[in-house]
Amino acid sequence: MIELSGLTKRYGEKVAVNNLTFTVRPGIVTGFLGPNGAGKSTTMRMMLGLDRPTAGDVRIDGQHYDRLKDPLKYIGALLDAKAMHGGRSAFNHLLCLAQSNGIPKSRVHEVLDTVGLTSVARKKAKGFSLGMGQRLGIAGALLGDPRILMFDEPVNGLDPEGIHWIRNLMKSLAAQGRTVFVSSHLMSEMALTADHLVVIGQGRLLADTSMADFIAQNSRSFVRIRTPQRERLLDVLRGAGFLVVETGSGVLEVDDGKSEHIGELAAQHQIVLHELSPQRASLEEAFMQLTAESVEYHAHAGADAGAPADPPPAGPPQPWGDDWTRSR
Numbered sequence: 001m002i003e004l005s006g007l008t009k010r011y012g013e014k015v016a017v018n019n020l021t022f023t024v025r026p027g028i029v030t031g032f033l034g035p036n037g038a039g040k041s042t043t044m045r046m047m048l049g050l051d052r053p054t055a056g057d058v059r060i061d062g063q064h065y066d067r068l069k070d071p072l073k074y075i076g077a078l079l080d081a082k083a084m085h086g087g088r089s090a091f092n093h094l095l096c097l098a099q100s101n102g103i104p105k106s107r108v109h110e111v112l113d114t115v116g117l118t119s120v121a122r123k124k125a126k127g128f129s130l131g132m133g134q135r136l137g138i139a140g141a142l143l144g145d146p147r148i149l150m151f152d153e154p155v156n157g158l159d160p161e162g163i164h165w166i167r168n169l170m171k172s173l174a175a176q177g178r179t180v181f182v183s184s185h186l187m188s189e190m191a192l193t194a195d196h197l198v199v200i201g202q203g204r205l206l207a208d209t210s211m212a213d214f215i216a217q218n219s220r221s222f223v224r225i226r227t228p229q230r231e232r233l234l235d236v237l238r239g240a241g242f243l244v245v246e247t248g249s250g251v252l253e254v255d256d257g258k259s260e261h262i263g264e265l266a267a268q269h270q271i272v273l274h275e276l277s278p279q280r281a282s283l284e285e286a287f288m289q290l291t292a293e294s295v296e297y298h299a300h301a302g303a304d305a306g307a308p309a310d311p312p313p314a315g316p317p318q319p320w321g322d323d324w325t326r327s328r
């Protein structure tokens with residue numbers, strides 16, 4: 001387990017990490033999310049003893065990182081894929097790491113094979129593409145066969161096959177009972193990979209919950225209905241106690257309704273339906289709703305200097321509801 005307790009980091013006036021307390025548990029993939037500058041990398045650096053906390057504490061299996069003997073055997077991390085000696089070959093880079101952590105040379109061959117770099121193992125790392133560098137960084141994290149793995153933006157620069165590979169790798173590491181902690185800005189990827197989420201904004205903890213609960217708590221779910229007998233259906237649904245929202249485009253939206261129940265009611269009253277579909281917001285929408293207040297760095301809608309900002313598009317109602325506006 002990784003246990004954070006009141007973890008805080010200040011850089012002068014700036015509070016990068018503010019009193020974070022949470023536990024990362026084994027057997028699942030835990031996603032670590034937050035807008036740019038939220039403090040994710042600083043938190044991960046403190047977990048690995050690369051930055052000293054201003055206050056609070058972080059423990060790896062009950063111990064501080066700098067007390068761990070042969071730390072790569074406890075925790076493997078990919079923080080910055082470019083943080084390696086570019087003049088060394090991939091093999092020699094891993095061999096140096098292995099020798100300083102009491103890991104046998106045979107393990108270097110194994111991890112090169114796992115990440116698919118065996119054929120370029122003797123090539124210098126400085127000639128590697130971004131994706132190859134990521135794979136080499138992941139090989140370094142796996143080297144000590146650790147029970148805990150931490151990845152900062154691991155899919156950065158990977159092609160679709162590589163993204164698929166790392167998703168399955170993280171899931172299989174968790175299924176083996178390991179602790180997997182991963183940050184990413186790619187929400188669609190995180191939604192497919194993580195079981196649990198820790199979300200921070202401006203250094204503070206915003207959520208520590210399962211993926212399903214996070215989406216349910218931070219977004220609106222409703223049933224979308226289209227019918228040529230709109231007035232009749234409205235009477236039936238309201239008569240049954242449903243809260244129905246009429247949208248401008250003739251679509252009805254029923255909050256907290258079950259599509260089975262609504263379909264059966266419509267059938268009883270011989271009302272024709274053209275659409276009956278449950279709608280649930282995506283992780284991206286839920287994330288944007290939760291973190292809207294804590295986004296520090298905003299882009300302006302008119303990217304060209306001097307160009308007036310575009311008005312918000314007058315499209316269909318957004319799945320997160322009309323009363324919520326995106327921070328622009």
Ligand SMILES: Nc1ncnc2c1ncn2[C@@H]1O[C@H](COP(=O)(O)OP(=O)(O)OP(=O)(O)O)[C@@H](O)[C@H]1O
Nearest residue numbers: 011014015016034035036037038039040041042043
């Ligand atoms: N060495 C440093 N000196 C001063 N300020 C720092 C330092 N490192 C980080 N910060 C500041 O701390 C805050 C958190 O930065 P951090 O890199 O941890 O965020 P992040 O969530 O990883 O962001 P991103 O998603 O953009 O990578 C930022 O405001 C950053 O400018």
